[in-house]
Amino acid sequence: MLDTPVDYDSLNAAGTIMGSGGVVVMDESTCMVDFARYFLDFAEKESCGKCVPCRLGTKQLLQILEGICAGDGRPGDIELLEELGRGIKAGSLCGLGQTAPNPALTTIRYFRDEYEAHIYEKRCPAGVCKSLISYYIDPELCVGCTLCLPSCSSGAISGEFKGVHVIDQSVCTKCGMCIIKCPPKVSAIEIISPKLELPKPVLEEVA
Ligand code: SF4
Ligand code: SF4
Ligand code: SF4
DSSP: OTTOOOSHHHHHHHTOOOTTSOOOOOOTTSOHHHHHHHHHHHHHHHOOSSSHHHHHHHHHHHHHHHHHHTTOOOTTHHHHHHHHHHHHHHHOSSHHHHHTTHHHHHHHHHHHHHHHHHHHSOOOTTSOOGGGOEEEEOTTTOOOOOTTGGGOTTOOEEOOTTSOOEEOTTTOOOOOHHHHHSOTTTOOEEEEOOOOOOOHHHHHHHO
């Protein structure tokens, strides 16, 4: 879609708006569900409350998105977001409510697989949603330089100089500081977002 003309109608057809003309560039390390949650949080706070679809609808959209990011997404959430979003757009008086659902609707339109990974596999492909990720030190790569130790304010990392370091998952707050400190040439710390086994009833419902 890089050839999309930057004019009102073309952007509108693509599911976005011209706004103030700003362009945000993101790569695969941005979670599209978290991205939608961020903008819905803004819209929900900005709603003046005059009309119900915007006042309560943005709140509902935000709650669903927060739930998906927290790992509590349920089958049917995507469809509910779409239905709510369409209703809010149609029933809101001004431009804020009429465009507030766009971040959710458009990310579902182009990145539905990311929503499905969060809901059905309890996995954040971008490695952003804290409830769905873990930080691990690869014992094959760790050289025991100890640089990550002082960066961990929660004391989750242990290890001796020149020895393999480990992260205590029960203490880790997933702040991400250690991954910044590990030398790029080593890159021993990785973000894991494992695919979880789902209970059989859920799998049957998804199928
Ligand atoms: S759509 Fe506009 S007028 Fe209606 S509640 Fe939202 S901000 Fe207020
Ligand atoms: S993510 Fe934060 S809390 Fe967890 S091990 Fe790394 S520095 Fe410590
Ligand atoms: S910074 Fe990286 S290489 Fe050094 S001890 Fe920590 S995990 Fe191992």
